[in-house]
Structure formats: structure tokens, C-alpha cells
Amino acid sequence: MDVSSFSQSYKVARKNFLKACADASLNVKSHYHPLLGSEGEKLALDVALLGPPSASNLMVLSSGVHGVEGFCGSAIQIDHLRNNEWIERCQNQDLAVLFLHAINPYGFSWLRRVNEDNVDLNRNFINFNHPLPDNPDYRSIASLLLPQRQPPTLFSTLGLASYALRHGTKALQTAISRGQHSHPDGLFFAGKEPTWSNHQVRQIIQRLGRQCQRIGWIDIHTGLGPCGIGERIYKGRNNPDDIARARHWWGEKVTTNTDGTSSSTVLNGTLDLAVMEECSQAEYNGLTLEYGTKPGPTVLKALRADQWLQNHPNTDDALRLKIKRQLRDAFYIDTNTWKQQVLEQAREVIELTQRGLLKKNH
Numbered sequence: 225m226d227v228s229s230f231s232q233s234y235k236v237a238r239k240n241f242l243k244a245c246a247d248a249s250l251n252v253k254s255h256y257h258p259l260l261g262s263e264g265e266k267l268a269l270d271v272a273l274l275g276p277p278s279a280s281n282l283m284v285l286s287s288g289v290h291g292v293e294g295f296c297g298s299a300i301q302i303d304h305l306r307n308n309e310w311i312e313r314c315q316n317q318d319l320a321v322l323f324l325h326a327i328n329p330y331g332f333s334w335l336r337r338v339n340e341d342n343v344d345l346n347r348n349f350i351n352f353n354h355p356l357p358d359n360p361d362y363r364s365i366a367s368l369l370l371p372q373r374q375p376p377t378l379f380s381t382l383g384l385a386s387y388a389l390r391h392g393t394k395a396l397q398t399a400i401s402r403g404q405h406s407h408p409d410g411l412f413f414a415g416k417e418p419t420w421s422n423h424q425v426r427q428i429i430q431r432l433g434r435q436c437q438r439i440g441w442i443d444i445h446t447g448l449g450p451c452g453i454g455e456r457i458y459k460g461r462n463n464p465d466d467i468a469r470a471r472h473w474w475g476e477k478v479t480t481n482t483d484g485t486s487s488s489t490v491l492n493g494t495l496d497l498a499v500m501e502e503c504s505q506a507e508y509n510g511l512t513l514e515y516g517t518k519p520g521p522t523v524l525k526a527l528r529a530d531q532w533l534q535n536h537p538n539t540d541d542a543l544r545l546k547i548k549r550q551l552r553d554a555f556y557i558d559t560n561t562w563k564q565q566v567l568e569q570a571r572e573v574i575e576l577t578q579r580g581l582l583k584k585n586h
């Protein structure tokens with residue numbers, strides 16, 4: 225399988241995405257970000273629609289919600305745009321395919337999982353008119369997660385290990401990754417207001433997602449689970465009929481955050497909430513396609529180091545480069561084997577999504 229759809233930087237990924245859209249005769253609407261990228265390039269959330277806006281069925285393929293994880297999602301999008309046979313098949317159906325390239329372009333370009341405000345976008349889709357949810361568990365380990373020293377002291381690492389011993393490793397993972405509003409310079413910070421990307425996504429789906437009857441949304445991520453395996457994590461309403469439908473579409477191996485089957489845990493403020501809110505007329509079928517990269521402790525170590533770097537802007541270049549490299553390697557496995565595994569599984573999941581959407585007798 226051709227893995228040339230993978231890029232080595234946001235700048236090249238964007239160029240390849242725009243080229244693939246042009247070659248497939250798709251118009252692109254670019255939502256420009258107010259800041260520039262790490263190479264001085266423009267940053268944008270690029271939007272392309274294949275098929276008629278009036279189609280009853282809308283498939284959405286989104287990448288880069290978590291910045292640096294965009295290497296993977298971008299490649300999957302480009303791989304499909306370059307596949308003429310697949311495009312032709314889409315065109316003869318009551319179907320439109322919406323590509324959202326680099327929802328968090330800042331994090332993609334600057335090699336961060338979060339955005340320009342240190343916000344984890346996939347925790348930011350909450351209702352900010354209500355009081356912000358508290359995460360006391362995060363507060364209790366915040367100083368252990370991000371001690372003054374880098375690499376972290378043995379004391380802090382043992383402190384986290386002891387939390388896991390007392391409460392279980394899943395509880396530790398939830399405390400860290402659920403999302404928190406109390407530490408703007410901490411990990412998995414969910415923000416104090418809707419981010420730039422949150423606004424753009426809502427605008428886009430208000431424009432393009434309100435005419436359809438069904439939505440099948442594949443949001444591509446990396447960093448959790450066994451290396452090279454694309455976990456199909458259910459996203460949507462926590463009700464048995466919807467979960468059963470997801471398993472009918474994508475197979476029994478669909479996992480959920482709520483019943484402990486997923487390598488992810490219960491999260492606040494994820495993207496699917498905004499889609500269900502903005503496009504309430506449609507039946508929503510959502511999946512986080514989450515590809516494993518490195519073991520969990522390695523990924524967490526990379527995230528802690530990157531946040532430390534962010535909080536210590538005067539760090540020398542050698543250490544900065546090392547930490548950035550470590551972060552990229554934690555979310556993007558730059559080998560042919562991994563890339564092939566990624567593309568093969570994505571093709572299958574996208575095929576199944578299409579079939580699910582077009583199934584008769586809804």
C-alpha cells in the first residue's frame with residue numbers, strides 16, 4: 225500500500241491535502257487561524273465537501289483535533305482523496321463526504337497536542353453558560369504531574385504510582401485525562417471559553433450538517449492502545465440502541481468509554497457533543513478511530529515533558545528539540561509498517577461507515 229499520503233510537517237500535509245482536493249476537483253474553504261505556524265506558514269482548518277450538500281447522508285472525516293495527532297488523520301484523508309475508485313463510488317450515492325483537515329492547525333504545526341491557549345479541544349465542547357465542572361482528582365495530582373524539574377523527580381513519579389496503587393490505573397488515567405478547568409498551564413486543560421477551533425467547527429456544521437438525515441463521523445486520533453491498532457471507540461449518546469447500532473455498523477469490537485471496554489476513559493466536552501447539539505435533526509453515528517503508538521507511560525512522559533517546556537520558555541534549544549521530537553514520536557510512528565496498518569484499517573472503517581449510512585430500512 226502506498227504510504228506517500230503521510231507528511232513530515234503540517235506545512236507539507238496541508239499542501240498535499242489542498243493538492244489532493246484540487247486533483248479530485250473539490251473546492252476548499254479555508255478557515256484561517258490568526259497565528260502563523262512554526263515555519264512561518266499560514267495555519268488553516270481546511271474544509272472540502274465531496275458530493276451534494278443536499279444529500280441525506282453525511283460522512284465526516286476529521287483530523288488534527290489534537291494537533292500533533294494530525295499526521296495520521298491527514299494521511300487517511302489524503303489517501304481517500306487520491307483514490308479515484310472510492311470517489312466514484314461515493315458520487316453515485318445519496319451521500320456527501322465532508323473533510324475537516326487540521327481542526328487544531330496550531331498544535332499540528334507547532335507539535336503540540338493542545339491549541340494556542342494550551343486547551344485540549346476534545347474537552348472544550350462543553351456548555352460554558354453552566355458552571356465549569358470541577359476535577360478535584362486532577363487537582364490532587366497536578367503538582368506530581370508537572371513538577372518544577374525535568375525530567376520529573378523520582379518523588380513525583382512514585383507519587384503517581386502510589387495514586388495508581390490506591391485507586392487503580394484506570395482512575396489515575398481518568399484523573400489526568402478527563403479534562404480540567406482549574407490549571408491553565410496543566411495537562412488536558414479544557415479552557416475557560418470556546419476556542420477558535422470550537423467556533424469554526426460549529427460554523428462549518430451549521431452550514432453543511434443541517435440538511436442531512438444521518439451523520440457518520442470518524443474523528444481520527446493517535447496515542448492510545450496497542451501500536452498500529454485502530455481502536456473503534458464509540459462516540460454519541462449513552463443509550464443502548466445507539467450503541468447497538470454502532471456495533472451493527474462497525475462490528476462487535478466497538479468499545480465505549482463508559483463500560484470499561486475502551487483504552488480511553490470517561491471524558492468531558494468531546495467533539496461529538498457539539499455535533500449532536502448543532503445538528504439535532506440528524507441521527508448521529510460517531511467513532512473516534514484511535515491508533516496506538518507507544519506504551520501509555522511513554523506517551524504520558526512525552527506530554528509531561530512538553531507541558532514543562534511550554535511552562536519554561538527559556539529552555540535551551542537542544543533540550544527543546546529533544547522534547548519536541550519525543551512528543552512527535554509519541555503520536556506518530558514514522559515507519560512503513562505502522563502507516564500501512566493505519567491506512568488499511570481506515571479504509572475498512574470508512575467503507576463500513578458508508579455502508580451503515582446507506583443501509584436501507586433505517
Ligand SMILES: [Zn+2]
Nearest residue numbers: 290293445446
Ligand atoms: Zn487524540
